[in-house]
Amino acid sequence: MIELNDLYAVLKARFGFLNWWPADSKEEVITGAILTQQTSWKNVEKAISNLKSARVISVEKLANINLKKLEKLVKPSGFYKQKAKRIKNFMRYVNQNYGTLENLFNKNPVELREELLKLHGVGKETADSIILYAAEKPVFVVDAYTKRIIERVYGLKMEYTELQNFIQSNTKKNTAFYKDFHAQFVELGKNYCKTKPLCDDCPLNVFCKFYSNLKKTITPQNSRQKDEGARLDF
Numbered sequence: 001m002i003e004l005n006d007l008y009a010v011l012k013a014r015f016g017f018l019n020w021w022p023a024d025s026k027e028e029v030i031t032g033a034i035l036t037q038q039t040s041w042k043n044v045e046k047a048i049s050n051l052k053s054a055r056v057i058s059v060e061k062l063a064n065i066n067l068k069k070l071e072k073l074v075k076p077s078g079f080y081k082q083k084a085k086r087i088k089n090f091m092r093y094v095n096q097n098y099g100t101l102e103n104l105f106n107k108n109p110v111e112l113r114e115e116l117l118k119l120h121g122v123g124k125e126t127a128d129s130i131i132l133y134a135a136e137k138p139v140f141v142v143d144a145y146t147k148r149i150i151e152r153v154y155g156l157k158m159e160y161t162e163l164q165n166f167i168q169s170n171t172k173k174n175t176a177f178y179k180d181f182h183a184q185f186v187e188l189g190k191n192y193c194k195t196k197p198l199c200d201d202c203p204l205n206v207f208c209k210f211y212s213n214l215k216k217t218i219t220p221q222n223s224r225q226k227d228e229g230a231r232l233d234f
């Protein structure tokens with residue numbers, strides 16, 4: 001079984017350093033973390049572009065923006081009414097209670113996480129994305145790609161907190177490392193470990209339980225059958 005630090009090294013050797021999160025400010029990270037709920041990043045990019053063109057990405061402006069106007073700007077991200085409300089509520093909370101994000105982010109990661117999780121529409125993944133990428137504190141962000149890859153490579157099916165503990169207790173606690181490791185999982189999940197995985201070209205295939213089990217089930221007869229997903233060439 002490959003160790004997590006080695007798994008990261010294999011991914012980094014394939015994809016290089018990924019320099020995440022793609023944003024110009026902490027406010028943009030938070031907005032993106034809310035907008036990306038239940039949608040792809042492509043749709044988020046359109047909404048962020050609208051917000052940038054309207055020059056409204058700041059705590060004060062988003063706290064005071066007209067809700068209908070915000071809904072229109074974030075519409076490309078889907079669930080736009082819900083997300084507009086969440087963004088406005090988040091920024092209004094910061095504006096009224098802390099004035100600036102820096103004041104909120106002065107808290108230690110445990111207190112900060114507890115506080116963020118109390119806000120409407122902020123779940124574990126959103127809170128951890130904000131803590132890691134906006135507050136720049138070391139907490140690992142678990143997403144659907146991470147869950148899928150760990151389940152396939154190690155044969156371990158875990159819920160959010162269990163998986164987060166598994167990764168954090170088996171790797172170095174470091175903000176830059178957690179950022180890039182999360183980005184590597186996303187890159188692998190988007191390009192290889194999809195719903196129908198492209199195992200033959202995946203950099204993790206020699207370490208992967210799923211792939212090893214798949215190879216055992218392949219017979220000369222069924223190996224000829226067309227499978228666009230988990231391709232195995234013998």
Ligand code: SF4
Nearest residue numbers: 193197199202205208
């Ligand atoms: S070998 Fe296949 S199942 Fe395993 S991590 Fe790669 S793409 Fe996913």
